[in-house]
Amino acid sequence: MDNNFLKLKQILKYNNFPAFGICNYSNISKTFDVRSRNLIPYNTHSVIVFAFPYYVGDFPNRNLSRYAIVQDYHIIVKNLLKKLSSLLTIVFESFSFVPFSDNSPFPEVEIAVKSGLGFVGLNHLLITEKYGSFIFIGEIATDMPLPQTPSLNKTCLKCMACIKKCPGKAIFKDKINMDSCLSHITQKKGVVSIQEKTLIKQNKLIWGCDVCQDVCPHNKNIPLTYIEDFKTDIIPFLSFNNIDILVKTRAFGFRGPSVLKRNHGILYDK
Ligand code: SF4
Ligand code: SF4
Known part of the structure; x- marks a missing residue:
């Protein structure tokens, strides 16, 4: 086996990056026209794709989506990958x-599937065998030649639970209908309709929606994350008074405080 690949595997194991795959650059269907595209190294040969699990257990009083109760993944994943790239x-x-x-130029789910990091469920999410779908994706592009890792050639269990339980009836074979996806509704600016307010009240979250992940059998009995930064400073409940402070440090910060305050009002104002 390729010496550099063996060495890389050892480094990733030693530095606690257990979930990764490698996708040859030539196997990637497209890159997106985003600012970070200029950073892709000249003569890139491979993209190392990583999954970063964030499941930290269940919190009965949680009013935020699971991914938003941990510290901002944009910052945590960026720091982990920056350190690893330097090494x-x-x-x-x-x-x-x-x-x-963040704002990756790569089609992340496509390369994760091609590199064997996981498979796509009927809920359109990447599902990893060990950590389910409660993961963030990140990449390192390199001009070092590495072997393509094989895809898993698997599908989800097709139990249909995500489709049946989706509060917005938003999951279709070929796409998620963003207009009726509750996660998207909690993020949109401006006025929300009466039906959308009812969905937010029923789901009891100020931000996001986890239903299509919570009902998925691939997310049963998954381990808690091993990433220390996700295990510390968990804030499962967002009070109105905390919104202005937490928008500075949490994944929902990009949307600003007014959308969160609006949703808080929908959920808790009489
Ligand atoms: S996030 Fe919620 S509303 Fe959106 S597709 Fe999943 S279950 Fe449906
Ligand atoms: S809930 Fe069932 S159908 Fe939906 S992604 Fe999971 S296994 Fe597939």
Whole structure:
């Protein structure tokens, strides 16, 4: 087996990056026209794709989606990948390693599937065998030649629970209808309709919707995350008075406080 690949595997194991796959750059169908596209190294050969699990257990009084109760993944994943890229640049000194964690130029789910990191469920989410779908995705692009890791060639259990239980009836074979997806509704700016308010009240979350993940059998009995930064400073309940502070440090911060305050009002005002 390729020496660099073996060395890389050892480094990832030693530094606690257990969930990864490698996708040859030539196997990627497209890149997106985003600012970070300019950072893809010249002569990129491979993209190392990572899954970062964030499941931290159940909190009965939670009023935020699971991914939003942990520290902002944009920052945590970025830091983990930046550190790892620096290390790889030292070890494999003649090659470049560039991390991507936010606004990625790569079709992340596509490359995760092609590299065997997981498979896509009927809920359109990437599902990993060990950590289910409660994961964030990040990548490192490199000009170091690495072997493509094989896809899993698997499908989800097709139990249909996500489709049946989806509060917005938003899951279709070929897409999620964003207009009726509750997660999307909690994020949209401006006025929400009476039906949308009813959905928010029924689901009892100020931000997001976890239903299509919570009902999925692939998310049963998954381990808690091993990532220390996700295990510390968990805030499952967002009070009105905390919104202005927490928008500075949490994943929902990009939307600003007014949308969260509006949703809080829908949920708790009489
Ligand atoms: S996030 Fe909620 S509303 Fe959106 S598709 Fe999943 S279950 Fe449906
Ligand atoms: S809930 Fe069932 S149908 Fe939906 S993704 Fe999971 S296994 Fe597939």
